[in-house]
Amino acid sequence: MKIKFPPVIVLFLLSLVNIEIFGGIFHAGPNYQLKNLESALKIISPYDTVIIHQGKYFSNNIIVNKPVVIIGLGRAVLDGLGKNQIMFIKSDDVIIENMTFINSGISFIDDNAAIKLDSVSNCKVINNFFEDNFFAIYLARTSNSTVSGNIIKAKNKKESYSGNGIHLWYSKNVEISDNRITGHRDGIYLEFVRSSNITNNLSWKNLRYGLHFMFSDSCSYSGNVFQNNGAGVAVMFTRRVEMFNNKFENNWGGAAYGVLLKEIFDSNIYNNYFYKNSNGLYMEGCNRINIKNNDFVENGWAIRLMANSMDNNFTANNFSGNSFDVSTNNIKNFNTFSGNYWSEYNGYDLNKDGIGDIPFRPVSLFSLITEQNRSSLVLLRSMFVELLNTAEKIFPVLTPETLIDNSPNIKKINHD
Amino acid sequence: MNLLFKISSYQLRDVIRSKWIFFYTILLMIISYSLISLTKEPAKILITMLNINLIIVPLISLIFGTIFLYNNKNNIIFLLSQPIKRNVLFLGLYIGLILPIILGFLLGVGIPILFYVKIFSNYAETIFLLLTTGIVLTIIFGGVAFYISISNEDRMKGLGISIIVWLFLSIFYDGLLLIIFQTFADYPLEKISAFLIMFNPIDLTRILVVINFDVSALMGYTGTVFKNFFGGNLGVLISALMLMFWSILPLYLGLRKFKAKDF
Amino acid sequence: MIKVTNLNKSFGSLEVLKKIDLEFVPGQITYIVGPNGSGKSTLIKIILGLVKSDSGDVWVGDYMLNGDCHYRDKIGYMPQSASFPENLTVTEVFKMLKDLRNNKDNLDESLIKELNLDKELNKRLGNLSGGTKQKVSAAITFLFNPSILILDEPTAGLDPVSSSILKDKIKKEKENGRTIILTSHILSELEELADNVVFILEGSIKFSGKINHLIEKTSSLNLERAMAALMNGQLI
Numbered sequence: 040m041k042i043k044f045p046p047v048i049v050l051f052l053l054s055l056v057n058i059e060i061f062g063g064i065f066h067a068g069p070n071y072q073l074k075n076l077e078s079a080l081k082i083i084s085p086y087d088t089v090i091i092h093q094g095k096y097f098s099n100n101i102i103v104n105k106p107v108v109i110i111g112l113g114r115a116v117l118d119g120l121g122k123n124q125i126m127f128i129k130s131d132d133v134i135i136e137n138m139t140f141i142n143s144g145i146s147f148i149d150d151n152a153a154i155k156l157d158s159v160s161n162c163k164v165i166n167n168f169f170e171d172n173f174f175a176i177y178l179a180r181t182s183n184s185t186v187s188g189n190i191i192k193a194k195n196k197k198e199s200y201s202g203n204g205i206h207l208w209y210s211k212n213v214e215i216s217d218n219r220i221t222g223h224r225d226g227i228y229l230e231f232v233r234s235s236n237i238t239n240n241l242s243w244k245n246l247r248y249g250l251h252f253m254f255s256d257s258c259s260y261s262g263n264v265f266q267n268n269g270a271g272v273a274v275m276f277t278r279r280v281e282m283f284n285n286k287f288e289n290n291w292g293g294a295a296y297g298v299l300l301k302e303i304f305d306s307n308i309y310n311n312y313f314y315k316n317s318n319g320l321y322m323e324g325c326n327r328i329n330i331k332n333n334d335f336v337e338n339g340w341a342i343r344l345m346a347n348s349m350d351n352n353f354t355a356n357n358f359s360g361n362s363f364d365v366s367t368n369n370i371k372n373f374n375t376f377s378g379n380y381w382s383e384y385n386g387y388d389l390n391k392d393g394i395g396d397i398p399f400r401p402v403s404l405f406s407l408i409t410e411q412n413r414s415s416l417v418l419l420r421s422m423f424v425e426l427l428n429t430a431e432k433i434f435p436v437l438t439p440e441t442l443i444d445n446s447p448n449i450k451k452i453n454h455d
Numbered sequence: 456m457n458l459l460f461k462i463s464s465y466q467l468r469d470v471i472r473s474k475w476i477f478f479y480t481i482l483l484m485i486i487s488y489s490l491i492s493l494t495k496e497p498a499k500i501l502i503t504m505l506n507i508n509l510i511i512v513p514l515i516s517l518i519f520g521t522i523f524l525y526n527n528k529n530n531i532i533f534l535l536s537q538p539i540k541r542n543v544l545f546l547g548l549y550i551g552l553i554l555p556i557i558l559g560f561l562l563g564v565g566i567p568i569l570f571y572v573k574i575f576s577n578y579a580e581t582i583f584l585l586l587t588t589g590i591v592l593t594i595i596f597g598g599v600a601f602y603i604s605i606s607n608e609d610r611m612k613g614l615g616i617s618i619i620v621w622l623f624l625s626i627f628y629d630g631l632l633l634i635i636f637q638t639f640a641d642y643p644l645e646k647i648s649a650f651l652i653m654f655n656p657i658d659l660t661r662i663l664v665v666i667n668f669d670v671s672a673l674m675g676y677t678g679t680v681f682k683n684f685f686g687g688n689l690g691v692l693i694s695a696l697m698l699m700f701w702s703i704l705p706l707y708l709g710l711r712k713f714k715a716k717d718f
Numbered sequence: 719m720i721k722v723t724n725l726n727k728s729f730g731s732l733e734v735l736k737k738i739d740l741e742f743v744p745g746q747i748t749y750i751v752g753p754n755g756s757g758k759s760t761l762i763k764i765i766l767g768l769v770k771s772d773s774g775d776v777w778v779g780d781y782m783l784n785g786d787c788h789y790r791d792k793i794g795y796m797p798q799s800a801s802f803p804e805n806l807t808v809t810e811v812f813k814m815l816k817d818l819r820n821n822k823d824n825l826d827e828s829l830i831k832e833l834n835l836d837k838e839l840n841k842r843l844g845n846l847s848g849g850t851k852q853k854v855s856a857a858i859t860f861l862f863n864p865s866i867l868i869l870d871e872p873t874a875g876l877d878p879v880s881s882s883i884l885k886d887k888i889k890k891e892k893e894n895g896r897t898i899i900l901t902s903h904i905l906s907e908l909e910e911l912a913d914n915v916v917f918i919l920e921g922s923i924k925f926s927g928k929i930n931h932l933i934e935k936t937s938s939l940n941l942e943r944a945m946a947a948l949m950n951g952q953l954i
Contacts, residue, residue, distance in 0.1 A: 337498060360498040362668075382499050414636040414644040417652060419665050420502070422510055423629035451496075458818065465814045469803035472842075529801030536766045536797070537818055538790040717729070717769040 068092025068115075076109065076117070077101055091115040091138065100124050106132035111139065111167075119143040119153070119172070128156045134163045143172040145200055152177035152202070156184065164189060171195075174202035175223065181210040186218065193222035198246050203228040207235070207255075215240060225251040226268065229258065238262050248273045249290075260285055271296035271316060280306035290316045293413075297338065300325050307331070310454055313338055319361070322348045331355055332454050340366050340406070344442075349373035357451050358382060358401070362419060365442065366406035372442040376401065380448040388449045399447040402438045404431035459543050459550070462534075466551020470523070476559045479515055483563025491571050498668075501581050504564065505664045508585065509657055510625060512592040516556060517617040520600025523552050525610040532718045545601075545713045549706065553597040560589045584667055588660045591698050595656050596621075598706035605712045624657045632658075649684055656701040659694060719744055719897055720765060720866065725774030727760055734760045736921045738774070744865070747888065747898040749908050752918035753949060758901055759798075761918070762868055765899075766795055778866065791819065794864035798871045800855030804844035808835065808854055811843060812861070821862055829857040832883050849875050856884055866897045873907060885911060905941050917948050924948050 065083055067073040068091065073082075075096045079089045085105045093113030100123045103109075107130075115138055119125040122144040126135070133156075140153035152174035156162055159181055166188040169175040175191045178184065186205055195201040204220035204227060207213060211233035219241045220226040226242030229235070229252035239262040242249035249265035250272040252258070259281035265272050271290035274280060280303055287297035297316035298308075302324040309331040313319040319338035320330070323345040333356045335341035341361040342353070346369040353374065358364045359382035378394075386395035405424045409416050418424050431438055470476060486507060490500050524531070527548070534544055568575055568582060575582060600617060607613040632651060636644060652658040684690040725738040734757045742748050750758045763769040765776055767783060767790065776783040779792065802811045812830075816822050830836065833853040838846060846854070852875045859867065869888070873881040888911060892898055902908055908915070908929075915932055917925040925932055925948060929941060938944040 359496060360502070382494070382496060408633075412636055412640050414640070414648055415633055417648045417662065418629050418633060420506055420668075421625075421629040421658070421661060422506075423626045423633070425506075426626065461814075461817045465803065465806065465810070465817075468810070469805045472805035527801075527803070529797065529799065530803060532768060533795075533797055533801060534818075535768055536790060536793070536795040537815065538787050539818060540787050715770070718763065 062087040064088045064090060066090050066092065069094050080105075080107070083107060086132070098125050101126045103128045103133055104130050106130055108134040109136070109138065110134075111137040114139055116141060117153075119151075121145065124149075124151045124153070124155055125172075126154045128154065128159060128162060131159050132161045133159070134165065135167060136163070136165045137167060139168040139170070140172060140175070141170045143174065145173045147199070150174050150177060150202060150206070152206070155179070156181045160184060163187070169193075169204075172202070173200075174206055175204050175220075177203075177206045177208075178210050178213060179208045181207070181213065183212045184210075185214045185216075187214065187216045189218045191218060191220040191223065195222065195246070198224050201246055203251075204242070204245065207232045211235065214238075221245060225249075226265070228252065229255045231255065233257055235259075236261075240264075241266075243267050245269065250274075252277065256280075259283075264288070265290070265297075267291075268295070270294055271299060271318075273299040273301070274303055275299075275301040277302075278304045278306070280308075282306070282308045283310045286312045286314070287316060287319070288312075288314045290318075292317055296321045299323075300328070303328060309333060312336070313341065318343055321345070322351065324348060326350050328352075329354070332452070333357070334454060335359070335361055335364075337361060339363065343367070344372075344374060345369070351375075352377075354378050355448075355452050356380070357454070359451065363403065363406040363409070365401035366410050367402055367439060367442065368407075368410050370437070370439050372439040374442070376442065376444040378446050378448055379444055380451050381444065384447050384449075386447065386449075393449050395447040395449055399444045400432060400435065400438060400442065401444065402442050403428045404437055407437055458539065459547050462539070462544060462547025463550035463554070466548055467554050470552055470555040471558065473555075475519065476555050479519075479556070480559040480563040483511070483560060484567055487564050487567035488570075491567055491574075495574060497575050497578050501575075501578060501585060502664075502668050505585055505588065505668070508564075508589050508592070509661055509664070512560065512589050513596040513625065513657060514618075514621050516553070516593045516596035517600045517603075517621050518614070519556060520552060520597045521604045521613050521617045522610075524548070524601060524604040525613065535718060541714045542710055545710050549597060549601055553593050556597065557590050557593050560593060561586060564589065581667060584664065588664060591702070592656070592660060594702045595698070595705070598702060598704075598709065602705040602709035602712070605709045605716065624655050628655045628658065653693070653697050656698065659697055659701075663694060719777075719779060720899070721775075721777040722761075722765070723775045723777075725761075725764065725776065726772045727757075727764065727769065728772060734921050735764075735771075738918075738921075738923060740916060740923065740926065742866075742897050742899055744897045745892060745895045746913040747892055747900060747911050748914040748916060749900050749902060749912040750916045750918060751901065751903075751908070751945070756918045757921040758918050759870065762870060762899070762901070766790070766793065766868065791862075792864055793866045793868060794859040794862060796855050796859040796867075796869045796872050798874065799848070800851050802843045802851070802854070805842055807840050807842055808846075809839045811854065812858070815858055815861065819862055824863055826860050826863050827857075829853075829860050829883075829887060832887075833857060833880055849877060849880070852876055853880055856880075856887075860887060860891070864896070866899075867891060868899045870901050871903070872900065873902070873904065905945070909941055917945070919949065 062084055065073060065079050065087060067075055067079040067089060073079045076091055088108040091111050093115055095116045095118055097120055098117040117125050117138060117140050119142045121142045125140050125143050143153045144151045153169050153172040154164060155177040157179045160183045162184040164176055164186045169191040171193050176186055191204045193201060201224040203225040204223040205215055207229045209231045213235040216238045221244045223245050225248045226245040227250045232255040235258045237260045241264045243266040245268045247269050249268035253275045254277060256278045262284045264286045266288045268290055272287060290297055295317045297313040297319045299321045304326050306328045308328060311333045313335045315337050317339040319335045319341040321343045324347040326349055328351045331354045335358045337360040340363045341358050342365045344365060344367045351374040353376045355378050357380045364381060364383060381399050381401060384395055384399045386397040388395055404427050487504060490503055494500055603616050604613045652662055720742040722738055722740040725735055727735040752758045760769055764771050778789045781789045835853055835857055838850055872884055912929055915929055916923060933941060933944045936944040936947040938947055
């Protein structure tokens with residue numbers, strides 16, 4: 040957790056450091072000569088600091104085209120009045136801190152954002168508040184920048200009236216950390232991003248995905264919490280994804296996923312917690328992914344492993360209280376399961392080595408049936424279904440023969 | 456009313472001392488206890504208990520109820536020669552039978568849970584659901600048993616019908632549903648399946664359980680008709696009314712037969 | 719007094735009772751006799767309200783049976799083989815009946831002592847022998863001082879001592895002006911106790927009247943032969 044200094048202390052500290060680097064300090068506000076940010080930006084030199092005092096400022100497409108530190112003091116609100124963008128950063132080395140941005144304009148043509156950064160580097164967007172914007176923070180062709188500690192809220196009900204909370208496009212080496220995002224279309228969206236880290240964010244109740252990224256290789260996601268998003272988290276067409284210590288919770292719906300992986304290669308997913316999602320982890324066309332030390336608890340489907348997924352390893356995960364542990368739409372299986380804990384496992388361990396003496400088949404016949412025919416879900420936990428499953432377990436005919444955990448753990452594995 | 460209370464209290468005293476109530480309680484205790492001591496995972500224990508509930512409670516209520524009336528035939532005839540109204544006697548017998556079964560159930564399931572109450576601290580609502588479904592199923596299938604044995608003089612026939620009813624409602628009915636779902640897979644079946652489930656009290660209680668436990672899976676059911684329906688106020692109301700209907704209908708039909716019957 | 723007029727009952731196509739007219743008078747013992755399946759127990763069950771007649775009226779005292787149950791207050795019924803809740807004690811069964819009849823005073827508990835039931839009071843019914851159950855049943859029958867007694871083969875299953883105690887009790891209640899209906903296959907008992915005999919065969923009354931009258935009418939030597947003659951279909 041980062042320590043957040045009140046702006047007053049920040050100002051005090053800033054006044055102590057070398058003025059050569061930061062330049063002069065300008066004040067803007069209702070009681071100052073400079074009434075607003077725009078007029079301040081006209082007169083400052085690069086690397087100066089502008090302090091915006093408490094107040095509401097109607098702002099329309101403020102262009103920031105020189106390096107500057109902009110700090111809000113009290114509740115300094117830039118109100119876009121629902122038109123256009125609020126702030127457009129076109130210069131490197133810009134820092135925006137403790138400002139409040141509201142009402143960037145909804146548009147079906149432009150991606151109007153509260154703050155848009157385009158073709159810049161070394162920028163920081165820190166500890167700001169965003170309310171009811173179309174897009175909140177939009178980074179295009181941006182590198183070596185930080186988006187951290189922002190609180191981003193919106194309350195549109197329809198996807199088409201809502202943009203993304205944090206949107207990255209063609210960017211690299213970006214840190215996105217400690218943000219709280221809710222009510223947007225996608226909480227965090229990445230497209231064509233390289234080598235970025237997404238850490239310790241909370242993304243909840245967004246209309247579509249809590250996190251959505253495509254074509255973004257070599258990024259890592261850790262310590263994030265994704266809750267109650269319309270469709271969970273979607274990760275597509277990407278290599279070398281590292282996902283660890285995240286929580287994916289309560290993503291409910293026919294097309295809601297803790298994590299949806301589509302054409303993901305050579306990645307690691309470990310120490311994550313999947314709780315009460317309709318689909319915990321959905322994999323389609325994924326190769327060489329290590330899924331290790333995760334907890335799948337009380338999901339509808341813990342894992343849905345679709346055809347064309349191969350060479351994935353599921354090791355030392357805990358599966359407990361899921362309606363279905365693993366389901367698949369294919370009779371063939373090219374993935375391995377070993378050393379997982381399955382609460383459905385009813386075997387025994389005579390030699391007391393902690394590993395069950397008979398293998399476990401996580402795919403039940405009923406899960407195959409529901410994969411083809413969703414209506415039959417209403418028969419869940421009926422005695423008839425239990426009989427079908429038992430019969431199939433004894434004489435496997437329809438379930439994939441190689442989808443089997445030969446060394447199931449008897450006890451829950453401790454991942455702490 | 457007073458007389459009803461008296462009859463049921465004496466019948467209750469009789470039934471509660473019988474061996475089979477004792478065995479029923481012990482059986483449930485052993486099952487619950489071994490489940491708890493084996494896994495120590497509250498969610499898994501409770502869902503397994505609920506499943507066992509759905510199987511055992513209807514079966515036991517049906518068999519106990521049917522046999523009870525056959526075994527007590529002479530006693531009933533004697534009581535009928537006393538100045539007692541038939542409907543009062545019938546309801547007295549019914550209450551006197553199901554209360555001990557319910558009590559046996561509550562003790563058999565409740566004591567092991569109380570014993571390990573700490574691990575269930577977050578599951579009060581589910582335990583409430585577990586106990587309620589047990590009680591409701593006893594009430595329903597006690598009534599069904601009374602109807603069956605009043606309608607059949609031959610005790611073997613009555614017992615046979617009871618077991619067939621149980622097999623039908625707990626297994627075959629769901630098999631038929633699956634066939635329907637597979638046959639009409641291309642049509643939207645949510646409403647029809649909700650409707651069909653209403654007509655089987657075991658399925659209806661099962662769905663109420665599943666809503667509580669497998670909500671994540673049911674939410675994966677496109678349309679979320681089930682969650683919205685059975686989880687919403689209207690659905691809960693309709694389900695409760697249906698369960699009440701199933702509690703009353705067989706009992707009422709049995710009572711009608713009992714009143715007209717020549718002993 | 720019990721009066722039965724034009725009573726008919728059939729089970730399906732089987733006519734069990736045909737046009738029965740009968741009167742049972744207070745202070746007299748009437749035996750209903752007939753072979754098995756003749757309809758005598760159906761007749762008793764109709765009087766008790768256990769079986770509903772197809773047509774005809776039954777009067778118990780000045781009350782005509784119509785489905786109401788209160789008239790059974792006046793009746794003490796001793797079934798052929800008594801059965802009570804198995805797991806209740808004898809005391810509890812007595813208490814239950816007192817509760818159900820809501821009658822706790824004006825009780826006749828003499829038979830409990832005379833039949834030596836005091837020792838069995840705390841035993842469960844399920845643990846009693848058939849004979850002892852029968853004694854309990856007899857004690858219950860007389861417990862509420864009923865003005866009408868209906869006893870179905872009361873002495874069957876009783877030991878000779880208890881049997882004679884019961885017979886004495888019946889005689890005594892006759893002196894008290896009760897209306898008493900009995901069935902029995904034991905002719906000696908019938909000869910000893912009966913004022914009247916009703917003989918039913920295949921649902922119809924073949925004879926109704928005094929015993930000596932019956933012997934006279936059939937020109938038989940004794941009751942046994944008179945009965946045999948009736949069963950062979952001799953019309954009177």
